[in-house]
Amino acid sequence: MSRQLFGGAAPGFSRITGLAALGFAATIVLANAIMVPAGLPLTGAGPDEVTAFFGAEGDVVAVASALTPAAWLLATLFGAGAVAALRRSEHGRGEAWSLLGFTGLALQNVTFAAVVATRLALTSTAAGDGAATGGLWALHDALFTLNGTFLALALVGLSVAGLRAGLVRRWHGALGLTSAALLFGSATLTPLVIDHAGPLGLLGLAGWLMWVVWIAAYGVTLIRLKPAS
Secondary structure, three states: OEEOOOOOOOOHHHHHHHHHHHHHHHHHHHOOOOOOHOOOOOOOOOOHHHHHHHHOOOOHOOOOOHHHHHHHHHHHHHHHHHHHHHHHHHHHHHHOOHHHHHHHHHHHHEEEEEEEEHHHHHHHHOOOOHHHHHHHHHHHHHHHHHHHHHHOOOOOOHHHHHHHHHOOOOHHHHHHHHHHHHHHHHHOHHHHEEEHOOOOOHHHHHOOOOHHHHHEEEEEEEOEEEEOO
16 A cells, blocks of 8 residues: 655655665575675684685685675665655654664664675685684674664654654564664674574575565555545
C-alpha cells in the first residue's frame, strides 16, 4: 500500500534513494557470496587459516573489495532519502531520530572501510610475515565486530523515526530494533566473540541478516512513497 511523503523530498528523489537501499542490500550480499564460499576465515580464526586464505585468495578479496565503494555510496544515498522523508514530521516534534540513524550509517561506512583496507593489507602480508598477519587479523576482527555499534545506531534511529512518523510498519520497526539489540550485544561482547568461537558469533550474524532485510524493506517503503496532498 502506498504511503504519503512525510518530508520535503521530491518523489523522484525518494524512489532513487529507495533503489539505493535495495542496491546496497544486494551489493553486500553479493560481496559475502563471493568471500564466504571461497573460505573467508571466521572471527577468531587461527593464524594458519588466515595466512592460507589471504595468501591464496587475493583475487577473490580484490573482487569483493571492489564492490564496497558502491555499497558505501548507496548506503549514504539511502540515508539521505530516509532523512528527507522524515525530517518534516520530526521537526514538528522537536526530534532528530533520523539524524541519529544517518550518523550510524556514516560511521559504519568509515569503520567498514577500515575492515576492507585491512583485508587488502592481509593479501600483501600473508605470504611473508606471520606476525603482521596475526596483528592485522586481530584488528580486522575487532573492527568488524565493533561495527555492530554503528549498525545499531542506524537501525534504532531510522526505525524509531519511521515508527513515530507512521512511515514504517510495526513489524518493520520491530525487526530493526531486534537487529540493533543483537548487533549491539555482539559489539559489547567483542573480546569474547573474538576469543571464543561458538554461539556468541551467531548474535552478530543473526543481527546482520535482519539488517539486510530491514534496509531492503525500507528501500521498498521509500520507492512507494507518494507526494503529500
